[in-house]
Amino acid sequence: MAAKPFQCLLCNKSYTNKASLVTHERKAHNQNIIVPHCHILFTPLYSSYCHFRGLFIDAIQSRLGSHHATEGKKKVQVHCEENLFYFIFREQETFTFQVSSYKYSCIFKGQVGIKRIGEIFQCSNWWIKANNLGGETIVDYQQQDPITKKFIDKEIGFSWKQKSRKIFQDGYEFIYFYGVITCSFSTYRQTVISN
Template identity: 80%
Template sequence: MVAKPFHCLLCDKSYANKTSLVAHERKFHKQNIIIPHQHILSIPLYSSYCHFRGLFIDAIQSRLGSHRSTEGKKTIQVHCEENLVYFIFREQEIFTFQVTSYKYNCVFKGQVSVE
């Protein structure tokens, strides 16, 4: 019997390699909002929220631009404390967590406006 050391933290499945585990997660836990380690995340300080808000706004403004040629899907990354991301976005439908790659994802959609 082949050893299956790669266990899904969200269900009872095990896999022989990480690639298979990642494929399983993408197929069966695509919209996952379960954070297996959430019990160790502390509530962030208000000053941390304020700092994150500034970083987040700056990142959005630098990626969006104001010219029509910049329309379309944009990806931004904001490096911050994990507990901030979790406590700010945890109840949003746009929030997901990829267990195997340990990444949070939030997708925001908006409309084009003309001033």
């Protein structure tokens, strides 16, 4: 009988390789909110939250430029401590954690999602940037179905993953771990008509 060293921490099933474990988690625990190590995640300082909030708003606004190239699917990445992501998003309905991949995610949809993100980051206009030529670049939160003409809510996704970097110094190899939050969204441009 083959050894099964890759154990699911959520239901104790074991697998022979990590790929099988990941597949199991996606099928059986795709809505998992349990973070087995949450007891070691300390509450972040308010100053850490404020610093991250500033980095996030700046990163989003920098992607909402006035050029045509700013339209379409976008991703913004910002360095972020794990405990900060956990405490910011853990109460949201779509918060999930993939144990074997060590990855968090949280999805917001439509105008309600746009508003909720604004509340989280204390910036109601985070999703829109006006330019001095009378135009705006906007995070797209709805699209109209061309056949039914109904509006469909679009997603703004947040994810967090641990990353590492190897550095060689004085003949030794050092591995540094850090976290990155990724925000995925779409944008479009519009002309503002003044009265």
